[in-house]
Amino acid sequence: MEEDYYSVEAILAENQKIQCTFKVDIPDLGHLDGGNERDVGPLFQQCVCTLTAAPDKSAKQNTATSLDVLHPHIFVGICPTLVDFVLNYPSSRDCVDFTIPPPFTARVRNALNAEAKSVQLSGLVGAGGLWYGFGKSLIKLLDDAPANEMSDILTKTFKNRLVEVIDQAQHFAALGPAGGGQSGDVSQSFREGLDGTEREREDHYLCFIIPSKVTSRVTQYLHLLKKARNEQSNASSMAVRANRWIFPAVSTASESKTTSSKAKAASKTRRNVGLREDPGASMPDMNDPSESASEDSAEGAMTRRVSRAVQV
Amino acid sequence: MALPPSLRTSVTPPELELIASEQLVEIIPLVAMERTSFISGAYGPLRPPTKCKLPIWMATNLKLKKKCHIVPPEWLSVEFLQERLSQETSKEEFSQLPFRFTEVAKVLLDIASDDIQNPDKIRYLLKDIREARQAKSRQGLQMIDHNELSLANLCSMEINEIRPFFVRAMGVLTQVNRDTATDRI
Numbered sequence: 444m445e446e447d448y449y450s451v452e453a454i455l456a457e458n459q460k461i462q463c464t465f466k467v468d469i470p471d472l473g474h475l476d477g478g479n480e481r482d483v484g485p486l487f488q489q490c491v492c493t494l495t496a497a498p499d500k501s502a503k504q505n506t507a508t509s510l511d512v513l514h515p516h517i518f519v520g521i522c523p524t525l526v527d528f529v530l531n532y533p534s535s536r537d538c539v540d541f542t543i544p545p546p547f548t549a550r551v552r553n554a555l556n557a558e559a560k561s562v563q564l565s566g567l568v569g570a571g572g573l574w575y576g577f578g579k580s581l582i583k584l585l586d587d588a589p590a591n592e593m594s595d596i597l598t599k600t601f602k603n604r605l606v607e608v609i610d611q612a613q614h615f616a617a618l619g620p621a622g623g624g625q626s627g628d629v630s631q632s633f634r635e636g637l638d639g640t641e642r643e644r645e646d647h648y649l650c651f652i653i654p655s656k657v658t659s660r661v662t663q664y665l666h667l668l669k670k671a672r673n674e675q676s677n678a679s680s681m682a683v684r685a686n687r688w689i690f691p692a693v694s695t696a697s698e699s700k701t702t703s704s705k706a707k708a709a710s711k712t713r714r715n716v717g718l719r720e721d722p723g724a725s726m727p728d729m730n731d732p733s734e735s736a737s738e739d740s741a742e743g744a745m746t747r748r749v750s751r752a753v754q755v
Numbered sequence: 756m757a758l759p760p761s762l763r764t765s766v767t768p769p770e771l772e773l774i775a776s777e778q779l780v781e782i783i784p785l786v787a788m789e790r791t792s793f794i795s796g797a798y799g800p801l802r803p804p805t806k807c808k809l810p811i812w813m814a815t816n817l818k819l820k821k822k823c824h825i826v827p828p829e830w831l832s833v834e835f836l837q838e839r840l841s842q843e844t845s846k847e848e849f850s851q852l853p854f855r856f857t858e859v860a861k862v863l864l865d866i867a868s869d870d871i872q873n874p875d876k877i878r879y880l881l882k883d884i885r886e887a888r889q890a891k892s893r894q895g896l897q898m899i900d901h902n903e904l905s906l907a908n909l910c911s912m913e914i915n916e917i918r919p920f921f922v923r924a925m926g927v928l929t930q931v932n933r934d935t936a937t938d939r940i
Contacts, residue, residue: 575931582933594933598901601927606897609920640927661916664768664861 455639456576459568461544546574547581552596559603561629563636573639575601601640607633608641764919768858771911775858776812781826783807784817811862818866825867828853831860833873836880843887849908850884857885857912892917901928 545551546567554562564574578597582590611630777795784801791799798809806826809817817823829835830853842850853859860881868874892913895906904921 575927579931590933594931597931598928601924601931602897602899605899605924606893609893609896661768661912664772 456573564638775855782823901932
């Protein structure tokens with residue numbers, strides 16, 4: 444999500460294709476999309492041929508035009524980074540237009556307005572994609588009004604889904620590694636539709652699972668500490684037997700006894716916490732395929748980045 | 756950092772208890788002791804049966820050795836908590852309770868339940884209050900935006916409970932919001 448150049452999340456988020464219309468030919472930038480062509484222009488003609496409804500006509504038209512003439516090309520399959528680059532490069536915004544990509548069309552917006560929790564965000568951007576991150580990179584490309592609108596959509600969606608995400612995370616944190624078997628269809632599909640931002644990359648699970656351990660830790664604390672303290676009190680009564688009065692002159696024997704019992708109690712609690720600490724382990728297989736897929740796409744984006752860096 | 760991820764996000768309850776144990780509590784000593792200085796300050800003298808104020812950690816130590824009775828603070832009583840609970844359930848905002856009431860109540864109920872009147876009833880009340888407040892802070896998270904979330908009268912345990920969610924959600928919202936400084940450049 445951050446804009447850090449080396450952030451893997453940012454790379455993943457921008458690894459999406461958007462449909463663009465170029466108004467000018469751009470010479471010598473064909474390599475940016477990984478093709479062998481020298482100019483961006485001819486590259487687009489191929490795309491028009493393969494992807495638009497009337498390939499023959501447009502192809503002919505385009506091949507007939509010379510490099511200097513302005514003519515629109517439709518190019519599907521360009522990532523926001525590249526658009527960003529192209530937008531900044533010729534110091535004008537007149538050379539490329541893009542349409543709002545499918546994850547943010549009116550249909551999706553209406554669905555989000557109706558009930559944000561029922562939209563499967565992960566399904567919109569594909570495996571390893573980040574809906575929020577993609578939206579954020581689009582904000583950079585848009586003008587004021589639509590950009591604000593987009594920001595509103597992202598913010599509202601996140602807020603509306605937040606409570607449900609937290610609830611589910613707490614539910615799973617409370618269940619521990621064995622849990623997660625039974626749950627309603629709604630929450631199940633909500634979980635499957637979580638965006639990468641809402642998940643935790645570290646353990647492939649709900650992003651809020653680690654925070655929600657804190658909640659269970661509080662509950663645990665309120666219940667369990669009594670035991671630990673009782674142990675301590677037994678030990679200290681032994682200590683009292685050894686020393687008539689501890690406070691003004693603390694004897695080392697009683698001290699070591701107390702601390703060892705404390706350590707015992709602490710290790711006991713820690714062991715308890717440790718048992719509940721790994722809820723991610725319960726469903727490792729669920730996320731594995733998507734992870735490998737996203738790795739591939741991340742690699743592609745990375746090479747693109749590197750080539751861009753070399754170019755700059 | 757070498758800490759496990761679950762400990763990095765927030766302060767743990769035992770740590771909060773440690774902090775809360777610096778607070779003073781009234782005791783009735785059963786043994787006499789001169790005024791003694793510790794790292795955190797000088798406490799005493801203990802002259803039974805005169806009441807005396809000591810930090811909770813010291814009171815705990817004495818109590819476990821049966822060398823004092825603890826005088827519970829006035830808010831740790833059935834009437835007070837009952838009233839707070841009814842406020843909690845009838846009003847929108849959080850009721851006013853001591854900042855570290857959870858920790859202090861927990862410690863005192865654990866070690867000195869014989870000095871407190873009706874400890875079981877108090878436990879139930881505290882649990883009810885906690886649940887009512889939890890529901891409120893969960894609703895409160897919905898009001899979060901990219902630069903503030905104000906929940907008055909939240910106590911330390913609750914703050915640390917919602918801290919990780921809150922930090923994380925705010926981070927995302929800051930990224931997603933357009934009017935951040937990074938976008939204006």
